[in-house]
Amino acid sequence: MNSKQQHSLIFLHIPKTAGTTLHYIINRQYKSEYIFEVNCRESRNELIRMSEVQKSKIKVIRGHMEFGWHEFIAQPCTYITMLRDPVERVISFYFYILRQPD
Template sequence: MFQKNNSPQQPVLLFLHVHKTGGTTLRSIINKQYPAEECLFLYDQEHDMSNGKYPPNKLEGIRCIYGHFHFGIHRFIPQPSTYITMLRDPVERVVSLYYHVTQNRMDPIHEQVKNMSMLEFASANNREFNNSDLQTYLISGVYPPDLERAKKNMQKHFSVVGITEMFDESLKLMQKKLGWHDISYTKINQTANRLPLQSIEKKVIDQIVSRNTLDIQLYRYAQQLLKKQLQP
C-alpha cells in the first residue's frame, strides 16, 4: 500500500460518479487532494477493469480512481480501497439528465434524444439513457438493480454516500473521513435553462417515479445514513 509524505496509509479512493448528481464538481475537489499522476480517470469505455487493461503493476502508486463505473471495481485493485459517491433525488436527476443530454451535442446519446419530449425520454426503455433506477444499479453492481445489495454495499464498502441536496454537509463529512484539505469549490456542469419540478407536467413526474422506485427507496435510505453520520 502507498504512503505519501510520511502520512498514515490510506485506502485507494474509488469515486463512483453517478450521472447528474454534482459529481463533476466533486471531482474537481478530489483533484485538489491528490497529484494527477496518482489518479486514474475511468470514463466512457474505459471503466471496465475486467478486460486486463489495468493489471496490478499498472495500479501501483494509484491513490484515486474515478469514473462512471459500477460497484465491484475494488476486486481488481491490489491495495485496500474505499468508495464514495453522491446520490440525488431521482426525479430531479432524470429531469436534469434530460436537459443535459438535449442541450449537449457532445453527449453520446444526444442525437437519439434531441427531438424527444421529456415524457418520451422518461418512458424510453433504453439502458443507454440512464433514466431508470441507475443509482441502484451502479451501487448494487448488478443488473437488474438489487436494492438490498445496494444497501449492503453502502454499509460495508462506502466511507461516505453523499446527497446532492446536502452537498456541503456531504463534502465536510468526506473531508473529515478522508483527511482532505482544501474543499472550496465552484459548481461545474450545471444544467442550464431547465424547468423547476413544479412547472413540469404531473404525468412526466409520475412516469419518472414509476421507473425509479428502487432509486427513490435507496435515496431515502442514503439520506438516513448521512444524517446519522452527521450527528455529533
C-alpha cells in the same frame, strides 16, 4: 497489512448527481499521476495489466463504473459516490440532453 496503510478512493460517478463537482475536488486533493480514470470498457483491462508497483501508486480510481474495482488493486479501498433525488436527476438529465448538439 500495515494498519496505517492509506486507503485508495474509488469514486463511482453517477451522471447528473454533482459528480463533476466532486471530480474537481479530487483534482485539487490528488496529483494526476495518482488518479486512474475509468473512461471506457478497456480501462478495466488496462488496470488489470498494470504491474503491482504501478497499482500501488494509485490513490484514486474514478469514473462511470460499477462496484468491484477494489478487486484489482492490493491496497484497501474506500468507495464514495454522490446521490440525488431521482426526479430531480431525471429532469436535470432531460435538460442536459436538450443542450447537446445533435
